[in-house]
Amino acid sequence: xxxxxxxxxxxxxxxxxxxxxxxxxxxxxxxxxxxxxxxxxxxxxxxxxxxxxxxxxxxxxxxxxxxxxxxxxxxxxxxxxxxxxxxxxxxxxxxxxxxxxxxxxxxxxxxxxxxxxxxxxxxxxxxxxxxxxxxxxxxxxxxxxxxxxxxxxxxxxxxxxxxxxxxxxxxxxxxxxxxxxxxxxxxxxxxxxxxxxxxxxxxxxxxxxxxxxxxxxxxxxxxxxxxxxxxxxxxxxxxxxxxxxxxxxxxxxxxxxxxxxxxxxxxxxxxxxxxxxxxxxxxxxxxxxxxxxxxxxxxxxxxxxxxxxxxxxxxxxxxxxxxxxxxxxxxxxxxxxxxxxxxxxxxxxxxxxxxxxxxxxxxxxxxxxxxxxxxxxxxxxxxxxxxxxxxxxxxxxxxxxxxxxxxxxxxxxxxxxxxxxxxxxxxxxxxxxxxxxxxxxxxxxxxxxxxxxxxxxxxxxxxxxxxxxxxxxxxxxxxxxxxxxxxxxxxxxxxxxxxxxxxxxxxxxxxxxxxxxxxxxxxxxxxxxxxxxxxxxxxxxxxxxxxxxxxxxxxxxxxxxxxxxxxxxxxxxxxxxxxxxxxxxxxxxxxxxxxxxxxxxxxxxxxxxxxxxxxxxxxxxxxxxxxxxxxxxxxxxxxxxxxxxxxxxxxxxxxxxxxxxxxx
Ligand code: AMP
Ligand code: ZN
Numbered sequence: 200x201x202x203x204x205x206x207x208x209x210x211x212x213x214x215x216x217x218x219x220x221x222x223x224x225x226x227x228x229x230x231x232x233x234x235x236x237x238x239x240x241x242x243x244x245x246x247x248x249x250x251x252x253x254x255x256x257x258x259x260x261x262x263x264x265x266x267x268x269x270x271x272x273x274x275x276x277x278x279x280x281x282x283x284x285x286x287x288x289x290x291x292x293x294x295x296x297x298x299x300x301x302x303x304x305x306x307x308x309x310x311x312x313x314x315x316x317x318x319x320x321x322x323x324x325x326x327x328x329x330x331x332x333x334x335x336x337x338x339x340x341x342x343x344x345x346x347x348x349x350x351x352x353x354x355x356x357x358x359x360x361x362x363x364x365x366x367x368x369x370x371x372x373x374x375x376x377x378x379x380x381x382x383x384x385x386x387x388x389x390x391x392x393x394x395x396x397x398x399x400x401x402x403x404x405x406x407x408x409x410x411x412x413x414x415x416x417x418x419x420x421x422x423x424x425x426x427x428x429x430x431x432x433x434x435x436x437x438x439x440x441x442x443x444x445x446x447x448x449x450x451x452x453x454x455x456x457x458x459x460x461x462x463x464x465x466x467x468x469x470x471x472x473x474x475x476x477x478x479x480x481x482x483x484x485x486x487x488x489x490x491x492x493x494x495x496x497x498x499x500x501x502x503x504x505x506x507x508x509x510x511x512x513x514x515x516x517x518x519x520x521x522x523x524x525x526x527x528x529x530x531x532x533x534x535x536x537x538x539x540x541x542x543x544x545x546x547x548x549x550x551x552x553x554x555x556x557x558x559x560x561x562x563x564x565x566x567x568x569x570x571x572x573x574x575x576x577x578x579x580x581x582x583x584x585x586x587x588x589x590x591x592x593x594x595x596x597x598x599x600x601x602x603x604x605x606x607x608x609x610x611x612x613x614x615x616x617x618x619x620x621x622x623x624x625x626x627x628x629x630x631x632x633x634x635x636x637x638x639x640x641x642x643x644x645x646x647x648x649x650x651x652x653x654x655x656x657x658x659x660x661x662x663x664x665x666x667x668x669x670x671x672x673x674x675x676x677x678x679x680x681x682x683x684x685x686x687x688x689x690x691x692x693x694x695x696x697x698x699x700x701x702x703x704x705x706x707x708x709x710x711x712x713x714x715x716x717x718x719x720x721x722x723x724x725x726x727x728x729x730x731x732x733x734x735x736x737x738x739x740x741x742x743x744x745x746x747x748x749x750x751x752x753x754x755x756x757x758x759x760x761x762x763x764x765x766x767x768x769x770x771x772x773x774x775x776x777x778x779x780x781x782x783x784x785x786x787x788x789x790x791x792x793x794x795x796x797x798x799x800x801x802x803x804x805x806x807x808x809x810x811x812x813x814x815x816x817x818x819x820x821x822x823x824x825x826x827x828x829x830x831x832x833x834x835x836x837x838x839x840x841x842x843x844x845x846x847x848x849x850x851x852x853x854x855x856x857x858x859x860x861x862x863x
Contacts, residue, residue: 305484373476430486462480480506641707824844
């Protein structure tokens with residue numbers, strides 16, 4: 200088999216696995232084996248850029264950065280839908296239709312997926328473009344981001360029309376949404392409010408690699424174009440499935456409005472079993488011929504109607520308002536409810552968000568309240584049933600002191616939340632911070648779990664994470680359920696963590712808003728904890744992608760004497776507080792401000808190494824040539840289109856050796 204054949208066959212194989220996994224939900228290979236094959240393909244493609252293919256499964260990992268999203272006019276307008284809220288509304292709609300068309304009318308009933316609408320254009324079986332709905336006439340081109348969504352086929356299967364648009368909804372299933380929020384909380388960031396906004400926000404992220412990490416899905420519902428080869432909406436869905444798109448199986452053909460109503464009733468209940476959010480049903484006249492006769496109003500098709508589900512609501516008693524203290528000291532009021540069934544689950548608690556929310560709704564203990572499960576995962580209280588309020592009821596007095604350490608709370612201007620400022624003396628904050636410190640993505644201390652941390656703090660053995668490094672086996676042995684072996688593992692795990700690289704230590708120490716990615720950027724720029732500690736706010740914001748909020752938080756963290764002492768103790772104990780000598784030796788500012796494109800095959804270094812050298816020396820690697828490109832490092836077998844473009848734009852081309860000499 201030639202290299203080209205090998206590459207092609209790996210691509211086909213990986214495409215098929217993607218299809219099995221993301222469309223059919225039926226993987227036939229382990230994730231591990233998939234990764235091995237993907238890596239193999241990546242390596243081959245890297246060594247042989249002459250076989251580049253814009254549809255390769257390797258491009259799913261993203262990497263392209265879009266600074267400005269181009270506005271694109273939709274070739275076929277993206278309409279809204281008329282809404283209905285009752286059986287009567289649907290019957291009225293049926294009457295109107297029957298007046299306008301002859302003969303039997305059938306309907307396709309679909310779920311109304313709640314996410315961000317998208318229009319995908321395919322040409323000759325490949326994804327050409329992805330555009331958001333925008334105002335319906337024109338939207339933003341988000342192709343690079345959409346390509347990373349695994350259920351969007353990059354190459355179609357079977358027969359397909361030469362060119363068409365397919366519309367769908369990009370959703371973020373609950374499971375992935377919850378996971379993303381857990382990670383945000385871990386980094387001390389505010390969780391996202393609901394899956395829908397998170398999905399549409401994702402499409403406009405500049406870094407497609409970040410989009411690739413989000414578990415988005417694309418569900419399709421409409422094909423538009425000429426010579427499509429089907430006559431009904433229901434067939435079109437089948438066709439879309441055959442081409443490799445994800446079209447939920449719930450879609451049903453109804454031969455009467457009664458059957459439509461059955462569909463609505465069924466899904467009003469069962470939608471809660473779906474892995475993603477829906478906010479209703481869409482009913483469409485099935486025959487495309489009849490659709491054409493019915494046509495459009497200024498804003499929506501006459502042949503379709505959305506039926507909106509009522510948000511589920513119940514009323515129950517609010518027994519007590521309690522207050523939780525998070526790792527960052529943020530106070531969250533929690534409504535403890537009389538347990539009640541709502542949307543298939545028993546609800547006992549609801550978030551009250553903050554003091555303003557309580558005041559706005561005038562929520563009081565003892566009230567009968569209406570609880571709703573809307574887009575948010577955690578149910579919320581939407582109103583108080585004032586008619587049921589006990590006569591002796593008193594307005595809620597928001598706590599003024601921390602429920603855990605009795606320190607007076609503070610609330611900064613512009614901040615909705617109250618905070619406990621007792622950073623070093625408030626137990627849940629101390630424990631939370633140490634738990635974050637030892638977590639997998641931070642110091643990854645083996646043999647030490649969250650509960651043991653709480654135990655160590657409560658027993659007075661440690662009061663911050665630097666104390667971990669002076670613990671001895673004798674200290675921990677008396678703890679509950681601590682055997683000789685586990686004590687040893689714990690101490691060994693702590694010892695081993697001293698080798699964790701600087702960027703992860705920087706993430707672990709828990710500066711607010713300094714998540715994994717920011718920590719990496721800061722580590723790369725400043726190279727040592729000392730340099731970061733001495734950086735001013737102005738200095739910090741001048742670093743690429745570091746904003747004012749982060750800068751302020753970093754400066755505040757290091758302005759605390761206590762924090763400085765803790766960092767000093769980490770240093771004394773031999774943690775990595777600067778990037779390793781080996782890494783440092785290879786890093787300079789020689790290419791600062793330069794945008795460089797790499798293309799072709801190289802002799803003395805691989806493309807990956809070349810790119811790393813550019814980044815290590817302060818340059819920016821960019822994937823496509825533009826007027827802003829400073830250099831094109833041209834290797835052997837460079838693509839002709841890149842060459843052409845570099846020539847027209849007058850971009851300076853240099854060889855591999857020229858480049859290496861630049862660094863000397
Ligand atoms: P609205 O925004 O309320 O006018 O509803 C129209 C939107 O519903 C469309 O832009 C679609 O993005 C979305 N939608 C979700 N599911 C479907 C579906 N099965 N058929 C048509 N539109 C849908
Ligand atoms: Zn406190």
